[in-house]
Amino acid sequence: MDHFLYRAGVLHAEDVPLADIAATVGTPFYCYSAATLTRHYRLFDEALAWGPHLVCYAVKANANLAVLKLLGDLGAGVDVVSEGEYRKARAAGIPADRIVFSGVGKTRTEMRHALQGGIRQFNVESEPEMVALDEVARSMGAVAPIALRINPDVDAQTHEKIATGRSENKFGIPISRARAVYAHAACLPGLRVVGIDVHIGSQLTSLVPFEAAYRKVGALAHELRAEGHAIERLDLGGGLGIPYERTNLAPPLPTEYGDLIRRTVGDLGCEIEIEPGRLIAGNAGILVSRVIYVKEGEGRDFLIVDAAMNDLIRPAMYGAHHEIVPLIEPAPGAPMRPFDIVGPVCETGDTFARARDMTTLGEGDLIAFRSAGAYGAVMASEYNARPLVPEVLVQGDHFAVIRARPSFDEMLARDTIPEWL
Numbered sequence: 578m579d580h581f582l583y584r585a586g587v588l589h590a591e592d593v594p595l596a597d598i599a600a601t602v603g604t605p606f607y608c609y610s611a612a613t614l615t616r617h618y619r620l621f622d623e624a625l626a627w628g629p630h631l632v633c634y635a636v637k638a639n640a641n642l643a644v645l646k647l648l649g650d651l652g653a654g655v656d657v658v659s660e661g662e663y664r665k666a667r668a669a670g671i672p673a674d675r676i677v678f679s680g681v682g683k684t685r686t687e688m689r690h691a692l693q694g695g696i697r698q699f700n701v702e703s704e705p706e707m708v709a710l711d712e713v714a715r716s717m718g719a720v721a722p723i724a725l726r727i728n729p730d731v732d733a734q735t736h737e738k739i740a741t742g743r744s745e746n747k748f749g750i751p752i753s754r755a756r757a758v759y760a761h762a763a764c765l766p767g768l769r770v771v772g773i774d775v776h777i778g779s780q781l782t783s784l785v786p787f788e789a790a791y792r793k794v795g796a797l798a799h800e801l802r803a804e805g806h807a808i809e810r811l812d813l814g815g816g817l818g819i820p821y822e823r824t825n826l827a828p829p830l831p832t833e834y835g836d837l838i839r840r841t842v843g844d845l846g847c848e849i850e851i852e853p854g855r856l857i858a859g860n861a862g863i864l865v866s867r868v869i870y871v872k873e874g875e876g877r878d879f880l881i882v883d884a885a886m887n888d889l890i891r892p893a894m895y896g897a898h899h900e901i902v903p904l905i906e907p908a909p910g911a912p913m914r915p916f917d918i919v920g921p922v923c924e925t926g927d928t929f930a931r932a933r934d935m936t937t938l939g940e941g942d943l944i945a946f947r948s949a950g951a952y953g954a955v956m957a958s959e960y961n962a963r964p965l966v967p968e969v970l971v972q973g974d975h976f977a978v979i980r981a982r983p984s985f986d987e988m989l990a991r992d993t994i995p996e997w998l
Contacts (some may be wrong), residue, residue, distance in 0.1 A: 579860040580610040581947065583906040585851050588827050588945060592974035595865055595904055599943055602967050602978055603702035604867040605819055605884035607954050609639075609979075611647055611972040613861035618682050621853055624835025628849060631697075633677050633816050635854025636662040636953040643979040644668035644858065654697065656701050656815070660687040667694060677812065677850065679726070681706075681776075688713045688721070700774040700812060704758055714767030724772040725759060731777050749775070755797055759806055768979040770806050772847065773798060776814025779855060782828040783801045784837050787816075792843040798845050811842055819859040821898050821948050831856070855951040862950020864889050864966075865904070868942045869921065877905070878916050880938060885920030886927040887960040889946060889953050893926040901929065904943040907936040915966040918944075922961050938953050954980075964988060 581589045587766040590608050598608060621632045633654040636645065640662060645655065646669040654675030654842070657668045666676055673695025678687075681702045688710050701707045701723045702760050714721040728749030750758050764769050777790050791813060797810045803912060831853075866884035873879075891897035901918060915932040929946070937945070959966055967979040 579947075580612045580858070581945070581965060586906040588902065588904045590863070590908070590971040591617060593971050594947065595863075598971075598976055599865055599867070599904075600617030603982070604828065604865055605882075605888055605966045606865055606941065606982075607862055607966060607968045608865060609644060609858075609862045609950055609970050610782065610974075611970060613950075614644065614647055614653060614857060616650055617853075617857040617861060618653055620831040621857070622652065622837075622910050623877070625838065625849055627835070627839055627849070628843060628852070630849040631675065633748040633850055633852045634805065634810075634857055635852045636666060637955065638854030639858040639862065639953075640665055640991075641968055641970075641979055642669045643977075645671060645971075648857070649675075655852070656854075660684075661691050663687070663691055663694070673697070675848055677852070679776075679852070683710075685709055685713050686882040689717065692717055692719050692721060696722070698812075699740075700726045701762075702726045703833070704750070704761065707758070707762060711767035720767060720769050722769050722771045722938050723762065723937055724770075724774040724810060725750055725755065725762065726774040726776065727755050727777055727797065727936045729777065729793065731790045731793070736962060738796070738925060747798055749939045752793060752797065756800060756804065759801055760804070763806065770808075772808055772812060772850075774812040776813070776852065777810075777816060778985060780818040781816045782814070782818045784833060785831050787813075787834070788837055790842060791838065792862055795842045795845060798842070798847070808845070809847060810848040810850055811845065811847045812852070813838060813842075815854055815856075817853060817854050817856045818956060819842065819951075821859075822900065857981065859948050859951035862948075862953060864946040864949040866944055868938050868940055870940060871938065874917075878914070878931070878959070880916045880918045880935065880944075882920060882927075882929075882944065883920060884946070884966070885922040885963060886924060887958045887963050888920075888966050889929070889949055890956050890958075891927045891952060893924075894956075899929065899946040899949060902937070902945050902947065903938060904945060905935060911936045922963070948997050959988065962988065 633981040635656045649671040656677045657663045658680035674697050677698040720799050726749040729752050733917050820827050830843045866882040870881040885894040913934040918930045920927040964983045967982040970979045
């Protein structure tokens with residue numbers, strides 16, 4: 578469920594007509610619903626209410642400070658994968674003891690910064706990283722809390738670019754080596770083992786892969802405890818999918834996911850951490866764009882819009898589907914015809930949809946790309962010297978620009994011409 582609905586034939590974000598925002602900030606722009614973000618976070622929090630837990634929002638899905646502040650005020654922790662995301666979390670007021678640091682390529686500089694600022698735990702992904710973290714912690718007179726990320730060799734049955742739990746993926750320590758690596762960790766004085774981490778991929782639409790992974794984690798926890806390791810926490814990752822297409826095949830609900838966790842590892846008495854990102858932010862955001870031209874081609878027609886692949890790269894990168902709707906609701910039974918919906922970037926790949934049935938639209942009409950709140954603005958670029966689009970947060974009947982569109986002068990000022998040119 579989201580809070581982007583037609584009212585009297587006009588698409589609203591909560592109680593604000595989206596056309597009013599377009600008139601104020603211009604197009605394209607991202608718009609997020611505070612009510613939807615709140616609802617989705619609470620669904621996960623309530624799904625784990627049967628035991629101690631922390632919902633650590635995955636910052637990589639949407640890293641706007643206002644979004645982080647909203648979720649942090651609700652009690653969320655965060656999962657970060659860089660010093661930049663760590664700094665964003667702290668700037669948004671997230672307490673250090675609610676920050677989990679993941680990622681396969683943490684540098685010593687990043688480790689040092691997180692230890693200085695405080696950290697709940699590092700999710701360690703390899704033995705070389707583990708040794709480096711021990712060295713950094715000892716040089717600071719600190720002890721780093723860690724969970725080792727285990728690769729359970731489970732196929733998440735998702736897009737190959739976002740699958741992370743198979744043996745051929747770059748993530749985690751093979752489960753066959755887990756006991757040996759935990760034994761090594763126990764010998765390093767700069768580290769303190771607190772748990773196990775696992776994350777098998779993103780946009781999962783079935784609980785079956787989760788169950789396979791979590792049963793392996795549960796068995797490993799019993800073995801590690803028998804060998805003297807303190808397994809206090811289980812970080813079970815994120816990855817629960819969202820319905821990008823309006824069909825009857827909806828992904829599992831957070832309540833079902835919470836029941837699965839309880840059934841598979843609830844008997845261990847561990848604090849449960851999860852790292853949802855997409856399901857919290859995805860349907861909480863849309864991208865609003867304006868039709869520049871309607872072009873009749875040979876055998877196909879095109880809607881050329883002012884949003885482009887640099888603003889929303891998921892269709893070009895993953896072949897991803899986003900529902901695209903007009904801001905003015907079509908009349909019942911209104912004629913539809915297929916369009917290729919494309920942007921102005923000089924790439925054939927700058928295509929959002931092919932042969933998508935749309936109502937008749939003209940130059941200047943507004944459209945919305947649904948389910949764009951996750952991996953939209955955070956993956957945007959200034960390719961073709963196009964300014965990053967603004968982000969807007971709506972709450973009830975008011976809205977605020979939470980990241981402004983940079984001016985061309987601001988963009989140009991970032992470059993420096995050497996004196997010798």
